[in-house]
Amino acid sequence: MQKVDFLVIGSGIAGLSFALKAAAKGKVLILTKVNADETNTKYAQGGIAAVFDPETDSFEKHISDTLIAGDGLCDRKIVEIVVTEGPDRIQELIDYGTNFDKHGSEYDLTREGGHSEKRILHYKDITGKEIERALLEQVSKNPNIEILTHYYAVEIITQHHLGIEVTRETNDISCFGVYALNVHTGQVETILSKITLMATGGAGNIYSATTNPVIATGDGIAMIYRAKGRVRDMEMIQFHPTSLYNPGEYPSFLITEAVRGEGGVLKNKRGEEFMQNYDPRGSLAPRDIVARSIDAEMKKSGEDHVYLDISFKSKELILQHFPNIYEKCLSIGLDISKDMIPVVPAAHYLCGGILVDEFGHSTIHRLFACGECSSTGLHGANRLASNSLLEAAVFGHRIAFQAMEDVDKIRFQENVPDWNEFGTEQSNEEILVTHNLREVQRMMSDYVGIVRSDFRLERALRRLKLVKDETEEFYKKTKLSVKLCELRNLVQCAELVIRCAMKRKESRGLHYTTDYPYKLGGKPENSVL
Ligand code: FAD
Ligand code: SIN
Secondary structure (H helix, E strand, C coil), X not given: CEEEEEEEECCCHHHHHHHHHHCCCCCEEEEECCCCCCCHHHHCCCCEECCCCCCCCCHHHHHHHHHHHCCCCCCHHHHHHHHHHHHHHHHHHHHCCXXXXXXXXXXXCECCCCCCCCCEECCCCCHHHHHHHHHHHHHHHCCCEEEEECEEEEEEECHHHHCCCCCCCCCCCECCEEEEEECCCCEEEEEEEEEEEECCCCCHHHCCCECCCCCCCCHHHHHHHHCCCCEECCCCEEEEEEEECCCCCCCCCECCCHHHHCCCEEECCCCCECHHHCCCCHHHCCHHXXXXXXXXXXXXXXXXXXXXXXXXXXXHHHHHHCHXXXXXXXXXXXXXXXXXXXXXXXXXXXXXXXXXXXCCECCCECEEECHHHEECCCCCCCCCCCCHHHXXXXXXXXXXXXXXXXXXHCCCCCCCCCCCCCCCECCCCHHHHHHHHHHHHHHHHHHCCCCECHHHHHHHHHHHHHHHHHHHXXXXXXXXXXXXXXXXXXXXXXXXXXHHHHHCCCCECCECECCCCCCCCCCCCCCEC
């Protein structure tokens, strides 16, 4: 059994930003399920949005763009917090050693969909990799932070594990730490903490086409929901309009929105631009609109993809801004300085998640959530491009200061029992896990994608129930494996997406349903479960 002041689950921008601050006050232990840098953060391409050019840009414009993209569902106070605190947090990333591209002494700001000004700081087309590198380097130098890689958090520990009944109505549920599977030994270890931060990222892998790496399995959201915490707005799944159409490749390779920010346009196979037929902002309309328009074009033409064309720009610009994309496309025989890029929407980002307040408190005491797994109210019904890294950096900081204040008042919980694996056996049927995973992903893509309906949602929930029952049965009988736990969490998240979607009797932002193709009047409500 280990005891730590601050326990962090996840080593992306959210977990690392928090850890670097909280380490000033106590010992921080970070658990991460694979290698430390294997995170969604590492794959971020476009950049991080903030007001860095006061001559042309302003907080008001960034706030307004975020609110417009969020389609009425953002929490204005949170938007103001993130936008106004953002530049200081980005300066800290720079002070930690993150490189962002410059033109002379000025940052090379680019644009993405829904932004009225150029405000995206980036490092070529591998911004996330650069941020993750700099943060991990800082962490490695900090004697108060330890990272345990290949440690998989299975469940958070609450009163439930002490034999006390908790329900979603219990208002004093507390988190005492986690049970974590040490992947090297196969043993489940008990880790007690005064404060726990859930920073487990998104859940893109509930879909069969996603830009997310395979680690994005919604673990934190599922753990907290099972522990009777609250989640919100899970129906708001952002499909990125332009993942590379390359059948058989999983996950899908992203073609950053910055390609459109630098002038790239969406075209059909005849080379005709089509976005103006859907929105006056054309290829740079917010993501929900662009993804839906591509979906409509594909349905009209019967094609599997559309095209993104940047070939009319100079090769020099392409190589300078998008060297990673250029190389990737070349590896499959496409020269993007000459050829159009075949693209298709893919699940990209979860706007909802664990319900938190303005300091990142979840509805469970001693448990905070940060980054993509959380729902702060910033994104509303549709996240503005490049606001995600920003949100994680801002909230990582806010939570650290709150947690450092709280930690002295908290004692470790005594009498926490060891993980009980009585009655479980080693499985020789792991393939069933893979089959069930594919079934969930296919079903979610078919019925709970960009365009939804009551009929499709009901059908999805019925089919999911079968898989859920089978998975729970299997989970009770077999020794833990990461794949099985991830399947269980993905099934839980898929169910939450469907149930939130069923609650929303309107079309708003990323949730579009043919049964209610309009927005309800009045103040929109969040879907809370
Ligand atoms: P992550 O970076 O995903 O980190 C999650 C961590 O939790 C990982 O270390 C993982 O191993 C760990 N973990 C998960 N479950 C467990 C468990 N059970 N036990 C132990 N550890 C666990 N956003 C932008 O703002 N700008 C961009 O340009 C941008 N581009 C993107 C491009 C791509 C291809 C993708 C996929 C996303 C992009 N995003 C972008 C979104 C952004 O990258 C993510 O939302 C953000 O990085 C999430 O950070 P995080 O720290 O919350 O989670
Ligand atoms: C991209 O580079 O297009 C992704 C940006 C984001 O998801 O915010």
